[in-house]
Amino acid sequence: xxxxxxxxxxxxxxxxxxxxxxxxxxxxxxxxxxxxxxxxxxxxxxxxxxxxxxxxxxxxxxxxxxxxxxxxxxxxxxxxxxxxxxxxxxxxxxxxxxxxxxxxxxxxxxxxx
Amino acid sequence: xxxxxxxxxxxxxxxxxxxxxxxxxxxxxxxxxxxxxxxxxxxxxxxxxxxxxxxxxxxxxxxxxxxxxxxxxxxxxxxxxxxxxxxxxxxxxxxxxxxxxxxxxxxxxxxxx
Numbered sequence: 371x372x373x374x375x376x377x378x379x380x381x382x383x384x385x386x387x388x389x390x391x392x393x394x395x396x397x398x399x400x401x402x403x404x405x406x407x408x409x410x411x412x413x414x415x416x417x418x419x420x421x422x423x424x425x426x427x428x429x430x431x432x433x434x435x436x437x438x439x440x441x442x443x444x445x446x447x448x449x450x451x452x453x454x455x456x457x458x459x460x461x462x463x464x465x466x467x468x469x470x471x472x473x474x475x476x477x478x479x480x481x482x483x
Numbered sequence: 484x485x486x487x488x489x490x491x492x493x494x495x496x497x498x499x500x501x502x503x504x505x506x507x508x509x510x511x512x513x514x515x516x517x518x519x520x521x522x523x524x525x526x527x528x529x530x531x532x533x534x535x536x537x538x539x540x541x542x543x544x545x546x547x548x549x550x551x552x553x554x555x556x557x558x559x560x561x562x563x564x565x566x567x568x569x570x571x572x573x574x575x576x577x578x579x580x581x582x583x584x585x586x587x588x589x590x591x592x593x594x595x596x
Contacts, residue, residue, distance in 0.1 A: 374526070401582065403582075403584070405586075410588075410589075411588055411589070412487075412573050412575075412586035412587050412588045412589050413527070413573070413586045414586070415583055415584065415585070418582045418583070420582075425582065426582060426583065428583075461526060461527070463526075463527075468577075468582045471517065471529050471532055472529070472584070473529070474519075474526035474527040474528070475526050476524070476525055476526045477525075477526055
């Protein structure tokens with residue numbers, strides 16, 4: 371597609387449930403990033419992929435967060451046993467290489483009840 | 484690690500007035516610098532970037548920014564603001580030796596008629 375696509379746009383889950391957020395990057399983009407954006411804050415880095423390799427996961431807040439990109443294109447961010455503090459907008463971005471200008475999706479707004 | 488400070492949380496300007504949004508960064512070498520704009524419910528759109536060369540960079544929508552190494556700043560400017568410029572603006576810094584990009588907390592711009 372022409373841009374980065376994220377689904378779903380909105381997700382409501384009960385505390386303790388598992389959720390999966392999907393990101394379709396721009397075709398041909400090698401690098402893929404996940405960010406967490408709390409209300410009124412800037413995006414916070416979660417993890418980075420180069421093709422299928424997860425090269426940096428230093429921003430993942432706990433072992434409940436897991437990301438994968440098995441074929442080097444679509445990526446999924448999974449959050450297990452969700453907590454209220456996980457409520458945020460999760461942004462995905464892709465770029466040709468590294469931090470070269472990143473193209474962002476519209477995000478998934480996650481609300482944990 | 485690199486970091487970004489946006490000193491102004493909220494700025495209000497009149498339509499047609501000039502605009503300057505401040506950004507200060509911390510990084511030991513020449514950084515990659517970016518300005519992004521985010522409208523409500525949307526992802527981030529790249530306005531402009533600085534990697535090297537001319538320290539005055541032009542972006543989309545009539546925006547420009549100037550990299551000042553001595554002041555560790557990368558302020559965003561626009562000579563005449565339009566009502567459609569009302570949004571949240573984020574400055575970001577990327578390191579040249581890794582794929583970690585850090586965002587400021589953002590400046591919310593309100594445009595008065």
